Amino acid sequence: MAGGWTRDGAVQDQIDANVEDAVKLARSRLPDGEGLTHCEECESAIPVARREAIPGVRLCVSCQSKLEKQQTTFTGINRRGNKDSQLR
Numbered sequence: 590m591a592g593g594w595t596r597d598g599a600v601q602d603q604i605d606a607n608v609e610d611a612v613k614l615a616r617s618r619l620p621d622g623e624g625l626t627h628c629e630e631c632e633s634a635i636p637v638a639r640r641e642a643i644p645g646v647r648l649c650v651s652c653q654s655k656l657e658k659q660q661t662t663f664t665g666i667n668r669r670g671n672k673d674s675q676l677r
């Protein structure tokens with residue numbers, strides 16, 4: 590543990606690591622084929638390739654990245670944990 594959010598570089602490294610871990614974790618936990626065909630946010634179709642890559646996916650690429658940016662900018666890691674538990 591790098592001790593946190595005092596330096597931008599360290600924060601970014603930590604976020605990257607956490608996102609990767611979260612993706613791995615999500616992939617290992619969620620069953621295949623449970624994702625949405627259309628984005629929960631904007632109702633765009635989610636490409637099949639994305640749904641196959643991320644079982645349980647609920648957002649299109651652009652909404653997902655917007656969400657991740659917001660969470661990174663405004664609330665950081667703890668909020669994402671909350672959101673994740675709400676989704677379950």
Ligand SMILES: [Zn+2]
Pocket residue numbers: 628629630631632633648649650651652653
């Ligand atoms: Zn969307």
